[in-house]
Amino acid sequence: MSMGRRRKTHRHLPQRVYIHHGSYRYQPKYGSKVTLARVGDYGGMLRALAALLSDRPPLTSMAKVFDRYELEVLPKKAESTQKDHARMLNNLRRSFGAMDPRHLRQPHAAQYRDKRGQKAPTAANRELEILSHVCTMAVEWGAMDLHPLQGLRRIERPPRTRYVTDHEYLFVHGLASPMVRCVLDLALLTGLRRGDIFRLERRNQSDAGIEIRTSKTGAALLFEWTPALRNVVKNALRLPPQVRAFIVCNRKGQPFTKNGFDSVWARLMQKATDPKREKQIERFQFRDLRRKSASDEVDEIVAQQRLGHASVAITNRVYRVKPKKVRPLR
Incomplete structure (x- = not known):
C-alpha cells in the first residue's frame, strides 16, 4: 500500500x-x-x-x-x-x-x-x-533474517504511585451520573480494567458471582457475590434503558466506547478540579482505581488474585502503594 x-x-x-x-x-x-x-x-x-x-x-x-x-x-x-x-x-x-x-x-x-x-x-x-x-x-514471514531489536534498552519509567484517597473517591462519586457511579463502584470492588467492566453482561452473572475472562491476560476470574457487589449490579440494572445486555452502558444501552468514556471522565475531572468550587481534589486517572482496589486490600494474595496477576510481586511493586506500617524501636 x-x-x-x-x-x-x-x-x-x-x-x-x-x-x-x-x-x-x-x-x-x-x-x-x-x-x-x-x-x-x-x-x-x-x-x-x-x-x-x-x-x-x-x-x-x-x-x-x-x-x-x-x-x-x-x-x-x-x-x-x-x-x-x-x-x-x-x-x-x-x-x-x-x-x-x-x-x-x-x-x-x-x-x-x-x-x-x-x-x-x-x-x-x-x-x-x-x-x-x-x-x-x-x-x-522471512522478511528479516535476525531480530534486530533484541536487548534494546527501554526508557526507564518509575511505576505510577498515585493513590486515590477515600475522600477523593467519594467526592468524584458524588459528582458523577448514576451510571458512572456504578462504573466507579465496579472498578473499586473488582479491580477490573475499564474495558473489562464495559464488557460485563447480564449473562456473566450466576448464583456464584460474576465471571469474566480478562481481555489483556485472558485470566478467568469469578468475583464472588458480596452485599456491596450485589447492590452495585442491582443499581446499575435498575437504570434505563431496562432492555439491554450489558450491566453498565451508555444511554442507548450499548457498552461505553473508549472515546465516549474518555469524554465523560474528562468532564468529571474538570468538575472535580474546578478552582471555582469551594472544595476540589487533585486530578486522577480512572486506572488509578485499580491501584486503590489493590492497595486497600489487607491480604496481598487476595489483591493479586483480584487483579489477575500471575505473581504477587507485580501486585506489590506496581499496585500496592500505601505506606507499610512499621513499629518504631521504642
Missing part, C-alpha cells in the same frame, strides 16, 4: 480505508471502492481487508511489513487495543516505512527512542514494544 499523505481524521484506520455513510470502505489505487464492514466492527473490517489483500506482495519495505501486521495480527487483539496499536503503527510508519526490513538495525530504533522519548517517554516505550513484535513476525 502506498504511504500517501497524512490523514487529518480517523488516523487509526489502515491505509486506503475510509468511513463512508456508516461503513468502512477500501479505496484501491486502481479500481472501485469496496465496503468492508459497518462502523463499529473494527475487527471485522481488518479481517475483510486481509481477505481482500490475500495475494500478499513481497515484504520489501517496513511499510509492507506494518501493513501485513495490521491485517493479520491486530484482529486477534481486543478492539480498543487494535485502535491504539494502529495509531502507534502509523507513527512507526513515518520513521521506518521506507526502510528495507533487512536494513533495520538497533541504532535506528535507539535513535527513534531517544527522539520520541524527549516529549513522550511512555509512548516511545510502547511503540518500541510494537516495533519489536513486528520484527518477531517479520522474522517468521
